[in-house]
Amino acid sequence: MTLQAARPAIEPLRTTQRLRCLSDEQLDRLQEATLQILEKTGVRFPSEKALAVLADHGVLVDRDTQIARFPRALVMESLKTVPRYFRLGARDPAYDLQLQQGLTYFTTDGCGVETIDFKTRERRPSCKDDVAKMARVADHLASISFVWPMVSAQDFGRTAPLHEMDAVWNNTVKHAQSETIMGAVPCRYALEMATVLAGSRDEVRRRPPFSLVVCTIAPLTQDKEGIEGAMVLAEAGVPVGFLAMPTMGTTAPAALPGALALADAEIISAAVLMQLVAPGAPVFHSEMHAWADPRSGTYISYPLDSRGRFAPVELAHHWGLPSLGGAYGTDSERPGTWQSAIDVALDAFWIALTGAEFVTGMGLVNTYTLLYPEALILDDDSYHRARYALLGMQVDDESLALDVTAAVGPGGHFLAQKHTRKHMRDVMVPSLTQSPDAGGHYRDPVEVARERVDWILENHTPEPLKSEQQAELKRILAAAGREID
């Protein structure tokens, strides 16, 4: 047996500081706008199942247009059962995440479609093995508290989303969150797989080893498969979140508050449905808006004016929902560039200050589509920079070191002091940019990051699933393949 590198404990962002970007009055105004949109304009639910539930509970449903209009009293009443915090279970209970105030958990980015190959460095379509390898890298990073399958398992056709979960569960002990399992049938298979991991349905409900993010379609439309799958999981007690991704200027008004309200209406309409299906079901709120480049219509995540990037977190909290914040995912075509750093440099820092409970996602470039394995390590560096800045400072007799300063005196040197030797390791945590080479110069951080990926893949293998669990997952995947493909 080879000696394995120990997995470091997860290090969520911790802060006692809180920034409020929106005033109470602004939040009330946005909430009122959402209620107006839900009541007057409505949201399209292209699912008979969903429309039936909504109609049963007093939502005004137009069967021809499939548009549902929500009376405000119904919205407010149904959201009363939403839990403010819940637990995300992990394969290893030590890595369970209890959502709570003051802690922000990060995940990898997900659903990329291309990979820069680990060995050949050629750009190619992504596959299941990429998901597995990156889950293993993520398993070893203290910055990553839970794992999104980073790319799509395109070598597995329509069952790719379930294979992505299989790859993640086999390669990390951390909580897995999918953003690709869409539809009632795939969600039932995912639930079966989760039951294999957890042992029972009750245990899945108590410590769900996975959760799901479902994208809404801007403007004001739900995805049939997404919403029907979500209904299955909500009934089983698996956390489901709704992610709106409006683009200002094309699928949303070209003004931030308008885009916020529109996205919020999409999310809230889905959250209401979940509470009608299964009162008390854990749901979360997520919005990542983008901007249309006025010249080309291209989707831009990081313009100069990124205000509002973190406002949805406050909006979620105003509704009493936990928030999955959006961070990272540079528009730069490759990692290590000026743009890839500047786009994301404030993300972790700012999103923790707004109090997001959990956040996606590190490690993809080219606007969430392309995996360079080393990008995850570069983003990890930026994450820790924010983490330390948020930790605050210790001021006590030992850290003030007045006796040491007196001993050294004006014009002296602290290097020879015992106190310096004792504390230097804590005060100087080197960044990727501070790895000296043999000649004393600092090495290229991208090269250092690439080596770190290789090192983790060579040295870190998380505890495997039990062989009978592995066999069960394979059996479920085979059955899913027969039914779905």
Next chain:
Amino acid sequence: MPSPTPALQPIRPAFHLRLLDDHQQTMLRDGTLGILERVGVHCPSKRVRSIYRQHGAVVDDDTGIVRLPPPLVLEAMAHAPRHFTLGGRRLEFDAALDGSAMYVATDGCGTETIDFATRQRRPSCKDDVGRMARVADGLSSVGFYWPIVSAQDHARTAPLHELEASFSNTLKHVQTETVMDERMARYAVEMARVIAGDEAALRARPPLSSLVCTIAPLAQDEGGMESALVFAEAGLPVGFMSMANAGSTGPGTVAGTLVAADAEIVAALVLIQSAYPGAPVYHSMMPGVMHPRTGAYLGTAFDGDLLYPLGVELAHAWGVPSLAGCFGTDAVAPGWQAAAEAPASLLLCALCGAETGSGMGLLESCTLLYPEELILDTDMYHRVRILAQGIDIRPETLALDVIADVGPRGLFLRHKHTRSSLRQLRFSDLSNQPAAGGGYREVIEVAREKVGWILDNHQPEPLDDAQQRELRKILQAAEAESE
């Protein structure tokens, strides 16, 4: 033909942070007072020691150590003004340090330049100072100008040539960090008087201020302190910056380094307030962290991000404005590292209420000028500025009628509201610039072109002929005296 200088766009944060609680602030303040009283600072200038002595300090002329009793420190600091103005050549370029905004300067005193034309690395010169002042003048991000590199082609009068190059090429306030002896300071004040026009304007809207570095640990530079006294006497703002390095010239802890650095700065501020009560002064903390393997000063270690904004809070605890350390990357070329290191400290300093900051445009720990880095830092600056200014929610921006018009599954692109609002969204003029063959252009190349464009197209209003002649006369006199 002069071209208009764009209006200043300081950072006006809508949110504020406080990193130190009252108890921590009290401990740090008591620590500083204790160091000043018991350990003291080394003061090599006889004149400075005699001022300290006159005001009640305990002075040891043999060792040069000056110890300041707490009542002396508190009494002197009580005179320091909390707010004042850094004057521009024109009124609209004044930077009012009134607590509502943060003005950021270029970096300064670099020693090497990547040549504008040949792109070769070479020692810096006066022409670089003038050109970069012109670039800075054309950027709304730059609130005031530090001569960005050293005019090494002008030997001992370099600091004054840097001022001439700066005043001649920008309408903004100029802050020097190289005038380090009494005689040079007198010439510099004369130059400022020429720019201001008269004594009253010089004091009300000083076009020049000075920054003097202390020497860690707990020591002062003789010429620097004597120069500071000259500035203060004339009513020009002076600030003191400590660059203590945790582990070598400061203790190996953040709090210890902060308190030792604070003591250095406060000792200098006390001198100025003792000699010229009410003189405008500011506090500047730019400590680094020593790399344990190389011994190098790192301005941007993980914990370093916290040192700068904590410095801002210490300044405010003493009731004086702050010059925050920000930017100042350790990267050796424009790229990922420079962009990863700077934004958080700028944002933190702004949210902690820093009145001023410096540091745009240099690399290699504030020593190397890549002209395009100022453009890249400007992009970063505006990202932080806009993020910090909060969100405007009004009926027009909520656009509920537009959302109702478009409805589920519709497209906003055709709506009149989209066309008018889209223009108001701000995109970077560096990233996302379409390339001829599709895709986007290389950001650093775009920045480089932008420097060229400003130099070809922007010429701020010149000094009038009489002012130009006066400045030249002052330079000649200084040169004659220094030979």
